Amino acid sequence: ILNVEQSPQSLHVQEGDSTNFTCSFPSSNFYALHWYRWETAKSPEALFVMTLNGDEKKKGRISATLNTKEGYSYLYIKGSQPEDSATYLCAFEISGTYKYIFGTGTRLKVLA
């Protein structure tokens, strides 16, 4: 059974703090690792898709890294803002299938 773990489950930070989350995934049958941002009652928003070991992606104040050999990815948010409050999901894409296995997410709350 392929399992994806995310930590922490939830996080409260002050506005301006930097933070990071972890996603652990299987090292076999790997095709890609996806990060999504999900606000309540909205569609999950695709942030990054990473495929190569050592990949680093950046979008504004948010960045992500990928280590496929040890099976983890980090998502970083620099200078958190209240509008960053959301649940951040990672998804492991199974090679050759387009199917995703999701972690349970990290719920971030940024306090003004």
Next chain:
Amino acid sequence: SAVISQKPSRDICQRGTSLTIQCQVDSQVTMMFWYRQQPGQSLTLIATANQGSEATYESGFVIDKFPISRPNLTFSTLTVSNMSPEDSSIYLCSGVSTDTQYFGPGTRLTVL
């Protein structure tokens, strides 16, 4: 990218009844999927919606409980049949475009 809408956005239903959820994509997508998120759990894949043929179900999900249709490349429906309180979840559809899954905003179902 693809923009995906779902109807209804939420519903409260009585046990033993059925609800059909509609998913509309604004452009053609290669694959469509249906997911469920039970309270406190991760997004879990229910099935792949195949155009013009029977859906492909994941382990633990069956056609009699979750019949799915996909008459064309931009539309799909999921029916939750003979509902029980355990079916209370958020149901999301997704479509694959340019190697990324795009998601609808979800249907929040409560079964009393």
